[in-house]
Amino acid sequence: MQQRFLKPSVLAAISGLELVAKTVVDGFVAGLHRSPDFGFSQEFAEYQAYTPGDDLRHIDWNVFARTERMYLKRYRGETNSPLTILLDASNSMQFTSHGVSKMDYARYLSASLFYLALHGQRDAAGIITFDDEIRNYIRPSTRQGQLHRLLAALEQAEARARTDFAKPARYFQEFLKRRGIVLIVSDFWESPQSIVATLEPLRLNGNEVVLFHVLDPEDVRPSLDGPSILVDLETNEQLETTPDFAKKEYRAKVDAHIADLRDRAKAAGLGYCLLITDRPLDDALREYLTLRGGRN
């Protein structure tokens, strides 16, 4: 059977984020023709009776020719919403167990979404990279060369320091004055309660907020050969644990953590998408768009 999805390890072999994004999105868009469920903006929604003062450009003249009544044609999703990606560039994002780190995966995902937004929908796109502070900010724009700027920002986003949503979240509001789509890409190694509490205000501004929870397979299902000393990538703290714990208790705890985050996010009206880095990227993209489709 032909390989339908693109493995992250294959994407890692492609040099240049633009080419990665183009590979992912083009293949993905080609698949849309067979998937009428997908797509957003410029979709017909309803007719509305013309009232004086309405823009004549929106009158459906075909209907007028048949019925001699003037109706305005209304579209769904003609949002032209700016897309802003908040990329977590903390140390924990550089963890990998199979060649593609969470940071790489986040880069591929972000690049693909930028490509989709700027080339597919002519939407404005911007990025904020952060760890415990705001590291980089590129205002959402549709200007020429915006894609290259964004991709350069992705390239420069080095994993360092530790994640702290609370600190940079204060500044998010300042940057996100215009309503749009806000995607937060992170491994979310914090308590779900504080994450949701920190990010919920973004939603209240009218933004559509989606959490991309990027995790390595080892984050979810760690395997230890024997008693091991574990080193935290962000804090360098050490802790000795046993294979038994990793195999049983930890798995239960991480499952609970994910479920808790998902539930709290949904409860707060935030979108949630779990991405394991061995999962094909276009598959992840598909899930995201399905998520948005369901929302609209």
Place this chain on the structure above:
Amino acid sequence: MGLFAPWFLAALAGLGLPFYLHLLKRQTARPKQVSSLMLYESRTQASTRHRKLRYFLLLSLRLAVLLLLIVAFANPFVNRNAATFTSNRLVLVIVDNSFSMRAGTRLADAKQAALGVLAGRGAARGQVAAFGSQLQFLTQAIEDQAALRAAVESIQPGDGHGNFGELARAVRALSASVRTPIELHLFSDMQRSALAGNFTDMALPANVQFVPHAVATKAQPNWTVESVEAPGQVWGKDAKPVHVRAVIAGFNTPAAQRIASLVVNGKTTATKPVAVPANGRAAVDFPALEVPYGFNRCEVKIYSADAFPADDLHHFAVERSDPQKTLLIHNYGDSRSPLYIGAALSAAAQSAFLLESINANEAADRTPSNYAFIILSDLNTVPALLENSLTGYVRSGGSLFIAAGISAGARLQIPIFGARIAETRDYSRVPDRFMTVGSSDSSFPAVAKAEGWPGVKFFYALAVDPGDARVIVRLSDQTPVLLEKRIGEGRVVLFTSGLDNLTNDFPLNPAFVPFIEQTARYLSGSERQGGARVVDAYLELRNAREQGQGVEVTDPEGKRPLTLKEAASAQSIQLSEAGYYQLRLANGRQNLVGVNPDPKESNLDVIPADVMALWQGKSNSGTQEASAPGAAHARTTPESLWWYVMLLVFAAAVAESVLASRYLGTQREES
């Protein structure tokens, strides 16, 4: 149960190694990076559950291998009660039949005592042996008392010289092969002279119970003809009278006068009284031994009137024959060599050789086989015809003496002898202007008789490559000066200097005459003729290359001891009986040899009681009393378990290999 080498148990400390590999090593925690420790909790290996040993069976096997190996090195043994072997006990009856047992009724007494011991053994397993110069088993280990008794009764007096060291060696060999307790009964006169030179040679194994039965308890006086000095050969009709000297010895004897007689072919030709001092020796001379042509059986007898008449005579053989012809081939104009060699040969005690001197040009028409041996002196060039005929002569059994002299220095190699000439050494140019003898092989008779050529000055010699030749004499600078080589069936002796008083002063040295005489005897083979030998000595019958030529040996009893096959192939014969051996050797020569018992057998002194007790102590024996048949002995014998432990080590090692490879295979799959 015990350990022969318990100090190897110190290696038990090494057992910690498998534990380290299986337990401690597994406990090592390896640092591993994770995204976050948020959900992790600290856990350590629980004492019982996590510290369990990996691969417990493998660990057990490894411990077993190490433990067994250490135990094997410690060499465990179990003490097995010898009583359990009583039914397997071998009663070894050894009767001494050496020459000294002919004294009085010693042998008969010994046999009688042996029969008495056998009668008391009941159904015990027994083996009978006679012990002369060697241990001779007369039966297998059997329970047939009649056969054992018959074997004892069949023991005849021998002429050999007993040696208890040889007896102990044979018993040790027997003990190693039968591996059962042995009750050794030795019936002997316990002669002191039969003790081994080294007392440890007489040690008996632990499983041998030694019960000596002495048939003589104290030394007996005995006179004997200890030795006779007489030539083996007399040459010519008008040879000078032969002088015979006999030594009469007395052991534990008072001073006494004895009558010594010289007997030739059964006729007493001379009788002389000899005063033998107390416990001493006296020589008696017979100045004129007249013997007819051919081989003559001679003996010196004394009338000792002691209990051991068998040693009162000494056999020797004398052959009278015509002098042998010897050819000297020298350079034309060389008159010195014939002079010195001829003078030396005629000055010898017996005029055994007639020297014929010719120069090389005259040698063509001579037949080499007519001569006992041939001397080549200082030959510039040896005609090819002469070289060929001399080579053939040597190969067929002839002997050659080559004196290289000065002329040979121009050649590349010594003719016939074949040694390459490396260089010439002119010692007149060294500071001392001469070179003396550095080392000599005294086993060569000509050198031994000449006492190593002391004071002989060499001014010139050839340095030759000895190759496979035997170097008999070397000069101080290690130049070989006298060499011997066997070519075919013959011998060639090479003297790398000359016989002309120019290259050395040897012809003027007193050592020259005995050297020439003995060399002549050696090369002509006459030194092996006639004379006397000692019982158990070996007599050479043929050279190695004379295979196929039959020899004929007639022993003192007139029997032929060699089978036809032995007669065709035997290199030598052991002279086992006293008397006269008549031989026809492979080279066609006849010979008659007088054989006498070892003079040590005439000393009837017995082993002191303390030495005897020491010997018994060495063999772990507590008493001289013969034990009752089938009686239980409290003595225990340690039996080593080393072999069984090593078998277990092997089995455990194989199991460990199989198991370890299985586990390793699993690990590979896991990785």
